[in-house]
Amino acid sequence: MHELIASPFLDGYLALRPGRQAGLRLPEHKYQELQAVVRADALPPAWFAEEARKIWGLDIRDRSARSTLLVREPSDYGFSRASWEINLGCNFDCPHCYLATKKFAGLSWEQKVRLLDIMRDAGVLWLQITGGEPTIDRDFPGAYRYAYSQGMMLTVSTNASRLWNRDVLRLFRDCPPYRIVVSMYGATEETFDQFTRRRGAWNTFKRGIDAGRAAGLPLRLNLIVTNETSHEADPMAALAEAWGIPHHAYTNMTPTIYGGGESLLAQSTEHLRERKPFTGCNAGVTFFHADPHGRVSICKVGRDDQIDLMSEGIEGLRRLPGISDKLMLRTGGCEGCALSGSCRVCRPLAKQYQEAKAPLASYCQHGQSKKEMVKT
Structure with a gap:
């Protein structure tokens, strides 16, 4: 199974190793180069082998790219x-x-x-x-x-x-x-x-x-x-x-x-x-x-x-995305709130607190004393 991953991520590309925190940002042309070598089952590019050694301590110089690297395909849906x-x-x-x-x-x-x-x-x-x-x-x-x-x-x-x-x-x-x-x-x-x-x-x-x-x-x-x-x-x-x-x-x-x-x-x-x-x-x-x-x-x-x-x-x-836009609108008890610009919870979470009849102080600035409001 693969030891490295190359993948689209948001508006860019990443190279990652499962189990490790460190990663490598890739320009599009280098991501496409990795795609090509995996499809051809060729050796990894010298630059990538060197990065793998430096970042993850992995020696892949003499191994086919397909045996060690999984290249994920781009998606039209935009989720990461x-x-x-x-x-x-x-x-x-x-x-x-x-x-x-x-x-x-x-x-x-x-x-x-x-x-x-x-x-x-x-x-x-x-x-x-x-x-x-x-x-x-x-x-x-x-x-x-x-x-x-x-x-x-x-x-x-x-x-x-x-x-x-x-x-x-x-x-x-x-x-x-x-x-x-x-x-x-x-x-x-x-x-x-x-x-x-x-x-x-x-x-x-x-x-x-x-x-x-x-x-x-x-x-x-x-x-x-x-x-x-x-x-x-x-x-x-x-x-x-x-x-x-x-x-x-x-x-x-x-x-x-x-x-x-x-x-x-x-x-x-x-x-x-x-x-x-x-x-x-x-x-x-x-x-x-x-x-x-x-x-x-x-x-x-x-x-x-x-x-x-x-x-x-x-x-x-x-x-x-459309559902998200709708759920984030300030409605119900939060509609027209003068403090909404500095509210500390999102609208979906505020709704849950309201349905649970929670004390205002647990989620809303209106539950704070004037002294607390001045402090924050």
Whole structure:
């Protein structure tokens, strides 16, 4: 299987190595040169062999280009990134989860392959596979391997409970991920098991982290800081530092995807972080999200007006930019707001908070005191 990828990306071209963060920007004529040598099964150009040696420590001088390089074809659809909930089922039962009811349901294997083919043809180069817990889906190994074979740079969001599994480790060894993002729910067994509502959760998490570190996997930790775990926020960060794993504190809870407020009860109010002003994003334009049934939305939050790719096919994606424009309009309680120019949440997220009847202070400047308003 390929060790390098050359691909269109937005308005340019990139050369990448799966499992590595570093990449190389390519001018169009050099991308086309790589296309030609792969089609001819010739040796790679000297300049590319030298770049591969310098950037990734890879010696490809005497190897045919086709044996080491996958060149992705241009796409007319303009998408470059996507996320996919392969299944909403999870082996943990955390109270902060934005998915609410975590049901095991989704596409057949044949439909999963079709969805990944659509993503490839749409231009998706970076794909995040998430859940629920993706590694407990029976089709995860095959879907991951297939997406890799199509030249996607893969991120997996996981709770690490199966990261120690021999088959999972072999999969990541054969098909290196771009990143593995692991959620951490405490620094002690008592807190971790209590929050996930699963006895033994800490032990499986720790076993997964140890296995991932030993395998040299590109781990990153999301430290989940809630009212039940906030007393271990600093110990979680200390453990991450001791393990040598990059980490980020996740502090702001959001309503469920159904507009329910039950997940907000986990919020630690003293750790509520002030968001930066929302200045726009690429949701629905160069990025999209797919749920377990192949229904596509502009992102994980803005799930209104979903497109069923299993019935519409890839042409359905052409409607996403228009849907994005509509969902981003300030409507309802936000219409005509004098503070909308400095609002800190997008309109789809504000709608979820409103449907969940969340306190204004959790998402809106109108919930702040005058003193806070002057400060910001």
